[in-house]
């Protein structure tokens with residue numbers, strides 16, 4: 001669908017892979033990775049550097065899924081409150097999880113530097129509040145994260161301090177995190193894949209895995225080839241078809257999320273919108289998020305849909321919304337519109353685990369995966385290499401099925417989301 005494919009990132013790709021091919025014939029590896037997003041590329045990179053023979057299979061091309069289409073915000077924390085994590089695994093483990101989410105951001109930055117990935121990494125992210133209730137919640141978060149999790153770096157911004165950074169009359173204040181930021185997500189994902197190739201990993205593109213035969217070794221079957229491996233990493237996330245791993249699907253809801261890119265802004269328009277080029281997200285349940293591209297376009301996301309069809313007049317509606325947020329953008333048009341699937345879990349915490357002792361998976365970062373997927377790929381790598389404690393911290397998180405079975409779970413989620421959307425308006 002055109003609405004999905006006209007991504008600004010595809011038109012600004014700078015990172016090239018060395019030759020890739022389709023999976024044809026019978027192949028073997030120590031580790032087979034299914035999916036070429038951040039999770040899969042990170043696992044492949046880590047394991048190849050540890051000396052494993054790794055083969056990654058991607059149905060389309062590297063970064064084709066959420067990783068290459070995302071808002072590119074590199075964020076500490078998770079898609080859910082730390083309280084949800086603490087309730088599930090206890091406060092000590094939640095503190096470790098928080099530290100690891102910070103590690104995920106540092107890992108991202110380290111890799112960008114070490115592998116010279118040309119992806120315009122910029123620092124500084126702000127959660128903004130449009131309602132007094134949201135502002136109070138941000139202030140509670142800042143205190144809670146300082147007092148319970150030892151994060152001294154989050155800064156509460158009142159209306160004037162926020163105005164310095166986000167020139168929208170819509171907001172009352174915000175919470176600034178200097179340790180989060182944004183980057184070009186497709187170039188970053190391709191950069192990880194290129195580094196994995198350099199470390200010896202083989203990458204097969206245009207090869208959809210149609211069957212997983214469990215065992216030791218396990219076997220993956222695509223249309224024209226097979227891959228036999230001692231370990232399998234399922235990193236298809238919201239794009240993984242249910243036949244490959246039926247038990248994973250009922251704990252994950254794929255939600256379509258859309259973005260637009262504007263034409264490049266003038267220096268004046270930048271000064272009147274995001275003079276510090278921070279990553280911004282609002283506090284709504286279905287949230288809006290945005291930042292500037294390297295060539296000064298506003299990259300703006302937030303609309304969702306639950307079926308295959310994009311909402312009507314999506315592009316015009318998103319541009320109009322953006323202009324309401326930033327009057328300085330009046331007359332600015334969009335050049336690109338695209339969408340991608342976000343894998344959401346019921347509690348919005350990431351879902352990591354094993355389907356078998358040698359089949360690992362990670363999914364459901366709930367819109368918060370650009371940094372954490374990098375760490376989760378590494379954690380899977382550590383577990384395969386024999387150090388599973390850090391990976392297992394996440395397998396202890398309690399994940400429940402979405403109610404309603406295959407037929408009813410989407411309508412039920414739409415109902416629930418509409419309820420929260422209504423609450424956002426109040």
Ligand SMILES: Cc1cc2nc3c(=O)[nH]c(=O)nc-3n(C[C@H](O)[C@H](O)[C@H](O)COP(=O)(O)OP(=O)(O)OC[C@H]3O[C@@H](n4cnc5c(N)ncnc54)[C@H](O)[C@@H]3O)c2cc1C
Nearest residue numbers: 035037038039059065066067071073209236340368369370
């Ligand atoms: C529009 C949008 C905006 C977002 N914005 C942000 C953001 O700003 N910050 C943030 O932290 N997160 C954001 N996210 C979420 C983030 O992009 C994801 O959490 C993250 O990219 C997930 O990475 P992944 O590698 O697990 O999955 P993906 O990147 O989706 O990769 C999965 C890959 O597996 C492949 N695959 C699936 N099945 C098979 C098969 N059978 N055989 C072979 N290959 C297969 C797919 O083709 C796909 O390329 C956003 C997501 C979307 C869609």
